[in-house]
Amino acid sequence: MRKIIISTESGADLPSELAEKHGVQVVPMHVIMDGKDYLDGALPVRDIFDYYDRTKKIPSTTATNIHEYHQFFNKVKEDFPDCFIIHIGYTSKASSSFQNAINATAEFDDVTLIDALNVTGGLAAIVMYAVTLLEKEPTIDPAHLVEKIESKVPKSRLSFVPGNLDFLRAGGRVSNAAYLGAALLKIKPRIDLLDGKLVSTKKYRGNMSAVSEKLMRDYLNEYNLDREQLYLLYSLGLDEGIKHQINEIAKENGFNNIRWIQAGAMISTHAGPGGFGIAGLEL
Template identity: 40%
Template sequence: MPEIIIATESGSDLPEEIVRQYQIEVAPMHVIMNNVSYDDGHFPIDMVFDYFEETGKIPTTSAVNVQEYVDFWNDIRSRHPGCIIYHFTYSSNASSTHQHAVAARDQENFRDLYIIDTKSVSGGCTAHIEACCRILEKKRDRITDAAAAGALAEEFQALADRIECNFIPATLDYLRAGGRVSNGAYIAANVLRLKPLIEINREGFLVATKKFRGSMDKITDKFMQMFLQRHHLNHDTLYLMYGPGLSQSILDRMREIALENGFQRTVYVMTGCTISCHGGKGAIGLAGVTE
């Protein structure tokens, strides 16, 4: 029976305990500051915030490129000869990582390599990947040939349509600096103390929808209750996304609300450098798997 490896990119923001539990391989995306490229996940995230405060600009981000994917998978294969790899990419409509992964696979004619578009980011990727890891635990012994491996890849891909992921930036400063919010909208939002809800739709696009008014501690309950009422989630696990700098009291309240609503388990997912370049400090978010 071949060994099976789960792989992804750093933008999935997998908590370290999940990486260790399922022995997931993670390829770094990149963050560029002052013309220097840094591997996401390999430097303090405060560097992103310090750079913005010093320059008024957000760092730029770049996807894993084709050659990096080739090297990444070849390294896995050198350590796990004959393995099957299921690689989960950041949403194909939010980054070019998926397209680069497909190009690398086709260029090198990699066999037993399956690429799954999570159609999500950050905590949404985490929810998708962990759900697939649990499926794999139940079906691993049945993956004995190419047909079974391909069928499992199709099941993994289909699960992407059952992931719900929303988040709310604490500030629009980073979105404005990146050109995603106009100056007029930025000024109006600040005056009215508005914060946009960012939803990941079924195609994997990030879309601003509803607006919440007030401080993060005041909108947490409303946001969570709205999310939980709108989506019929599996109550096994709720993924609580947060940006560095969010207060512990809000983190505690998020977990409390999850438990009050019958979730058996919560997982904190800290937004990494890639998504924090756009969301900034102190964001909150939720992700889960629908029934």
């Protein structure tokens, strides 16, 4: 029976200990800062925030390129001869990374690509679903596993609120007028992943503690979630008291495995410090 290897991009923010424990192969995306190219995962998130504090500019990000994908899949094949690779990729609607993976695998007949139509914890939730299925049934037929993973793609739900709008403004994702209005009224946008795209769906008013609780309760009311896993997302700077508060709400709602995931350099470049999010899978 051929070994099945699960892979994904660093934009999944899958904690390194989980990737190592479950044998998930991760290919890095890129952060460009001060004209230098850094691999996502090798650049401390604090450096990004310090850079913004100094310059009022944010770094840019780039996708994993075709050559890197080709090298990545070849390396996996070298490490695991005769394996079958299932690559669960960052949404094709927010990055060229998935298309690059398609181009890189044209000559491979044992690599299947799945567009997760999600990012960060929403992507990680699908990856961990695949890992769990594979560990429960290691002899599963690759085509059957792919079918099961693809059936969960539209059921992965990601919602988050940024800690502040500075990074969204610096990146041109919110106008100065909208930024000033939101700052004066203490409004924070809720952003959801819908059909692979980041969409502002609601506005919350208040401090980050109140907003995080509102988001958590709204999210749990809106979705019929699998209680076996819940991923709570944060960017560096989120108050520990908020994390404790959210943990308690999750426990009260019957979640068996609650996992906090820190946004990596690539995601933090867009979200900024002090943000909070939630990801899970609907039944």
